[in-house]
Amino acid sequence: MRVNVHYMLRSNGTGNFTEEGDQGSGDVSGGPGQVWAEAPVANDAASDGYSFAKGMLWAAIIQSGSNPPMDLPVGNTTPNPPKKIDYVLNGVYFHRDGSQYAYDPVNYNTPPAGTLATTQFNTYGINKGSEVNIFIMAQNDAVPNRFDSRGNEIRGYTFTSGGASGFGYSANNIWLKMGNLWRLHLYQRAHNNGVDQTTAWGAGAMFNHEIGHLLGLYHPYDINQCADTPGVQAGNNLMISGGSQMALTPCQIGIMQNELSTRYQGYATCGCRPVNSFFTLAAKCYTPGQPWLTMDARGTWSDNGTSASYTIQPVDINNQPVPGSTPTTTSCNALGRFDMVAPHVRLRVTLTVSNGCNTHSSTKYVDSECITAPGARTTRPSHYSVYPNPTIEQFTVTTDAAPTALPEVHDAQGILVAVAQTSSSQEGALWRTTYRLVSARPGLYSVAMGKGSARTVVRLVIQ
Numbered sequence: 352m353r354v355n356v357h358y359m360l361r362s363n364g365t366g367n368f369t370e371e372g373d374q375g376s377g378d379v380s381g382g383p384g385q386v387w388a389e390a391p392v393a394n395d396a397a398s399d400g401y402s403f404a405k406g407m408l409w410a411a412i413i414q415s416g417s418n419p420p421m422d423l424p425v426g427n428t429t430p431n432p433p434k435k436i437d438y439v440l441n442g443v444y445f446h447r448d449g450s451q452y453a454y455d456p457v458n459y460n461t462p463p464a465g466t467l468a469t470t471q472f473n474t475y476g477i478n479k480g481s482e483v484n485i486f487i488m489a490q491n492d493a494v495p496n497r498f499d500s501r502g503n504e505i506r507g508y509t510f511t512s513g514g515a516s517g518f519g520y521s522a523n524n525i526w527l528k529m530g531n532l533w534r535l536h537l538y539q540r541a542h543n544n545g546v547d548q549t550t551a552w553g554a555g556a557m558f559n560h561e562i563g564h565l566l567g568l569y570h571p572y573d574i575n576q577c578a579d580t581p582g583v584q585a586g587n588n589l590m591i592s593g594g595s596q597m598a599l600t601p602c603q604i605g606i607m608q609n610e611l612s613t614r615y616q617g618y619a620t621c622g623c624r625p626v627n628s629f630f631t632l633a634a635k636c637y638t639p640g641q642p643w644l645t646m647d648a649r650g651t652w653s654d655n656g657t658s659a660s661y662t663i664q665p666v667d668i669n670n671q672p673v674p675g676s677t678p679t680t681t682s683c684n685a686l687g688r689f690d691m692v693a694p695h696v697r698l699r700v701t702l703t704v705s706n707g708c709n710t711h712s713s714t715k716y717v718d719s720e721c722i723t724a725p726g727a728r729t730t731r732p733s734h735y736s737v738y739p740n741p742t743i744e745q746f747t748v749t750t751d752a753a754p755t756a757l758p759e760v761h762d763a764q765g766i767l768v769a770v771a772q773t774s775s776s777q778e779g780a781l782w783r784t785t786y787r788l789v790s791a792r793p794g795l796y797s798v799a800m801g802k803g804s805a806r807t808v809v810r811l812v813i814q
């Protein structure tokens with residue numbers, strides 16, 4: 352089964368794993384009745400969302416590949432055949448969306464935050480008919496301690512009790528959610544000299560449990576659908592709640608395999624694990640001092656010898672290779688960061704992923720144009736347009752505020768070129784300002800305008 356992992360973050364990018372680390376515990380300041388009593392831990396770049404997703408899927412694969420004998424009922428001789436369920440991590444996504452970020456452990460039916468709410472899946476699900484989408488949710492920040500329908504206390508901040516939870520739902524499509532893994536991870540780091548050795552493993556176990564639900568299994572202590580399972584909330588059967596149980600009975604495996612071969616046939620590929628190159632850009636941004644672009648979902652990963660490389664070719668506005676340029680090919684982690692080149696260029700990026708099963712490539716055209724000030728992660732905060740485009744010599748920029756400085760114009764080689772303002776006028780809510788290049792020559796240019804600390808770039812063609 353192919354799996355997409357989605358991280359839900361606050362709109363400002365805090366509150367979960369990111370493309371570049373786990374952000375440390377500075378953000379976890381404690382909620383009502385809770386205290387972050389541990390020494391704070393700094394951002395761990397090795398604990399980025401890609402690595403965590405990979406670790407979680409690795410754990411799920413390892414545990415799905417094992418089926419220990421059941422330890423209940425005592426003395427049982429129930430066979431323990433292979434489960435024959437395996438996973439490929441197809442993509443990792445980061446969504447900065449405060450309206451869908453939180454996970455409410457109490458009102459778990461309530462959109463948008465509830466476990467059962469389809470909101471995140473509807474908005475961000477990828478390849479819904481053929482791939483499993485899992486949403487790594489955060490927990491509501493400031494909910495007071497409350498009590499569920501059974502009278503159990505639900506803490507506002509459950510990270511101290513390891514309150515990760517997940518729930519499978521299979522009405523129309525396959526998706527699941529897990530709550531609070533990020534805080535659990537930070538809690539583990541704070542307790543273990545900055546290292547988290549358990550959260551990804553436990554998340555993999557939870558993932559397998561939820562896949563069990565998706566493929567038709569109930570908790571045997573709720574509905575004992577199989578005669579070969581003990582109907583109690585104890586033992587090592589995968590479908591009881593709790594720790595890292597792994598055992599499945601022949602009846603349970605039969606139900607799951609039957610679902611996979613009938614209702615969920617489109618989600619399964621039999622035989623080896625085919626990798627799939629697939630990537631998008633999280634943000635078309637170049638940060639001064641950081642000569643790379645962070646790319647989102649950089650191809651699939653499986654544990655059987657996945658290798659990957661990417662080829663970068665500078666192209667012109669028509670996606671044709673820039674004369675004199677040569678493509679460069681670099682090997683990379685299929686889920687690793689792509690090192691990029693200078694800003695103000697257009698690139699063709701081809702990602703190729705292969706393993707012992709297959710080889711797959713995909714191509715994306717990238718403008719390394721969006722510039723942000725250090726620390727800013729905004730993509731396109733200011734809205735403006737440049738016209739006519741292509742133009743002969745003068746071009747007009749419309750902005751939603753009076754321009755306070757000349758735009759920065761770079762040529763195709765990234766060299767700053769001189770620009771002069773010729774006129775400016777306000778029309779309704781818009782300002783129209785006309786500029787010209789002091790020594791205009793035909794070619795491809797980028798026009799950068801700022802708003803606050805963030806800047807946006809639009810390409811300009813001079814004919």
Ligand SMILES: [Zn+2]
Pocket residue numbers: 560564570590592
């Ligand atoms: Zn369950």
